[in-house]
Amino acid sequence: MNSIEIRDLALRFGQTTVLNNLDLDIGEGEFLVLLGSSGCGKSTLLNCIAGLLDISEGQIFINNKNVTWEEPKDRGIxxxxxxxxxxxxxxxxxxxxxxxxxxxxxxEEIEKRIAKAADMLQIEPFLQRKPAALSGGQRQRVAIGRALVRDVDVFLFDEPLSNLDAKLRTELRVEIKQLHQRLGNTMIYVTHDQIEAMTLADRIAIMKGGKIQQLDTPANIYNRPQNKYVAGFIGSPSMNFIKGTVSEGKPPVFRSGEVEIPLSGYEFASQPIGETPVWFGIRPEHVVHGDAAADAPFKTTVKVDVFEPMGSDTQVWSKIADQTFRFRIDGRVQIANGDVIEVGFDPHCASLFNLESELRL
Amino acid sequence: MLKEPKGPRPRKVIAPGRIMLYTALAFAALYYALPLYVMLVTSLKGMPEIRMGNIFAPPMEVTFAPWIKAWDSACTGLYCEGLKVGFWNSVKITVPSVIASIAIASINGYALVNWRFKGSEVFFGILIFGSFIPYQVMLYPLVIITREMGIFGSLWAVIFIHTIFGMPLLTLIFRNYFAALPQELFKAARVDGSGFWGIYWKVLLPMSTPIFVVAVILQVTGIWNDFLFGIVFAGVKNFPMTVQLNNIVNTTMGVKEYNVNMAATILTASVPLVIYFLSGRYFVRGIAAGAVKG
Structure with a gap:
């Protein structure tokens, strides 16, 4: 059963179309994250679901009730x-x-509900204080409490952790996850932080330009991004993209300049026919070096251009086929600019995108 | 031996800049305070003493007779009942005008920020444009309008006019203040089930004391000091204090009683002065709150 259904939603401000033809089904008890960079329409979509913005077209159902024309307070959110x-x-x-x-x-009912929420969020000691006398984390707990006492089926979060410092953000992130596990409510969570999205979500909807680019589980979004935008957006440091062509064969082969990568193990959506211009994408963390590289299905040597030590690992900037190629090596390995390193990876982990449509092959 | 710079930088106790500053401030203070001083001492002197000249000298014999006369029995045109009549007229004009104009303007500002409707920007533009039109242009049409409404020559006419003319500026300051409040607060209140009035009374009003104080000060001083609308619309019986003061001071009959004139002027000016003294702190805070977000 779906908790929220959005049918053919459109939102326009005058001539500007913010959302168009948007369909979205959210299951009961699901934790859905709307992820995207600023201006992609994710908060706008949340405000439409909440009823804080009047939509131009389409319908919104919450718990099988058409709430398209309902006031926010009557939507059960x-x-x-x-x-x-x-x-x-x-x-x-x-x-x-x-x-x-x-x-x-x-x-009496109000008191009962507040006592319950205060206990759950550990805010009893501040119940008689004004918000100004609370820290950021405490304030956000109270804000969550305000949603909690309403005893509703759907929670909407609009970047709730963005105003907090890094440490508190991590703590509250876990608390929100625990809260979801305890309550089992449907939650829609808007963020631009991919870590929050990956850690919290049952499913992630990546948005760009008012459109959902991909709606899938965090694992699928990470491993099988449907287009180049999603591939580049998820992952830090972001995916390497090498421009080249892929040609028919057993296995098909990717070529860029003098580099040839046989694509054994890559799961094509449809086998390539002839020669197709493509982007070859491989995540920096999927590139191995040293002994591991010797066993990798594909291996090559690269020259270190720049390296950035980060403690646990070191990010290395180099080039493959004259195109930027980044990868991570163990932070304890000593390297210097100009070193030549043997690296390798498994094409199974790679992603291929059509050069023009930028869709996954 | 040259001392190495270390710790807090030493400050000169009397820097030349400070001396300049304080001198300038002292002169400025003197410049503004001197006329008030002259008025005060003159109002406490008898006429023989005033005729001796020497306006800066303190009174040799302090007398409150001029104050009593100004309040109680000075002639203001046809009647000789002093300023008290005008004082109460001014109160009757100021209190309802201030309340009505602030109430309407704050709701206007709130609606313009949080409940945008089609054409709300145009509406606001017209309202602001209104503040650039000189009052004198509208005087004659307004006389006709109030006459047709049947309130010309009464206190109601003046209250009506002041409420209307308070709209542009007040709506602007309320709109700007409300626009600087976080929009999410308003959204949260809507999710919590508050309607138009609920949000206004329970969420916005408690947060807006500074801007209301600013509005009260602006309106009280503006309306209390008004002369034009009072003399045109109120009718002879209902002249506000400013008009009566003018009649006392500009009388062409008999001796010019400078002490009574001074006392009458101070009495008239005292209401805005008191307002400033009581709420100056809020005034600065309110203006600053509008300028800086948060």
Whole structure:
């Protein structure tokens, strides 16, 4: 059963089309992350689902109820914002109780729900404080609590961790994941942070220009990106792309300049016919060196142009077929500029994209 | 021996720049305070003492008679009942005008920021354009409008006019203040089930004390000091304090009673002065809050 269904959604501001022909099904209890760079329409989509923006076309169903024309409060959603959006003149208790009072819920029930949420989020000690007297992490907990007490089926998160420092972000990320496991609610989570997306999501929807580029599990998004944009967006450092051609054969062969890579083990969506111009993509972390390289299906030697030590590993910039090629080696290996290193990789881990359509082959 | 620079940089106790600054400030303060001083001492002198000249000298014999006369029995045109009549007229004009104009303008500003409707930008543009039109241009049409409404020559006419003319500037400052508040707060309140009025009363108003103080100061001083609308629309019986003050000071009959004139002027100016003293701190804070986000 689907918790949220979006049918043919479009949103236009005057002449500008922000979202167009968008369809999305989100299962019950699913954790869906909307991921994309700024301006891709991910927050806009969330606001449409919440009912904070009036849509231009299409329908939105929440729990099989058509909520397209419903007010936000009647949609059965709770929302958490990036800037916390706590009411500054109310205490934490007042913040949590505000929505419940508006809904006309009896006082005992309000107290019960707040006590439960406060316990779950460990915010009991601050219930009588004003938001200004709380730290960023505490404020975001209260904001989550405000969604929690509404006792709804769907939680919407709009970049909830972006205002926090790196350490707190990691902590709260885990808390949100635990919360989801305990509550089992449907959650839609907007972020531009791929780590958050990969760690939290059951499925990720990568958006660009108001369109969903790929909707899949984190593993599939990472291993089998459907187009070059997704491939370059996910992964840090991002995927190496080498321009060249792929030609028919058993196995098919990728050629770029003097480099020839036999593509044994690569799972083609459809076997290449003739010669096709392509992007060959391989993730830096899938490139091996040293002894491991000797066993790799494909191996070559590269010259170190620049290296960036990062402690646990070192990022090396080099060239294959005169095109930038980055890979990571163990941080303990001593290297110098100009060194020649033997590297290798398994074409099974690679991704091929049509040069023009940029779609996966 | 040259001392190596270390720790806090030494500051000269009396730097030339400081002396310049304080001298300039002292002169500026003197320049503004002197007329007030002259008014105050003159109002406390009797007429014989004033005729001796020497306007800077403190009174030899302090008398409050001019103050009592100005308040209670000075002639303002046809009536000789002093400024108190005008004072109460001004209060009756100022209080409702301030409340009505601020209430309407704050709701305008709130709606313009948070509940955009088709043409709301045009509406706002027209409103702002209104603040550039000189009042005098609209005087005659307004006389006709108030006459047709049947309120010409009453306090209601003046209240009506002040409320209308307060709109452009007040709407602008409220709009800008509300626009600087985080939009997410407004969205959160909508998710929490607040409607148009709920958000205004329970979320925005409690956060907006500084800007309301600014609006009150602007309106109280503006309306209290108004002369033009008072003399045109109020009718002889309802002249505000400023018009009566003018009638006292510009009277051409008999002796010019400088002490009474001074006392009357100070009395008239005291209301805006008190407002400033009580809320100056909020005024600065409110203006700053509008300028800087957060």
């Amino acid at each position: 709770g929302m958490v914002f990036q800037s916390y959006a706590l009411y500054p003149q109310m205490t934490v208790y007042g913040n949590l109780a505000f929505g419940l009072k508006n809904a006309g819920i009896p006082k």
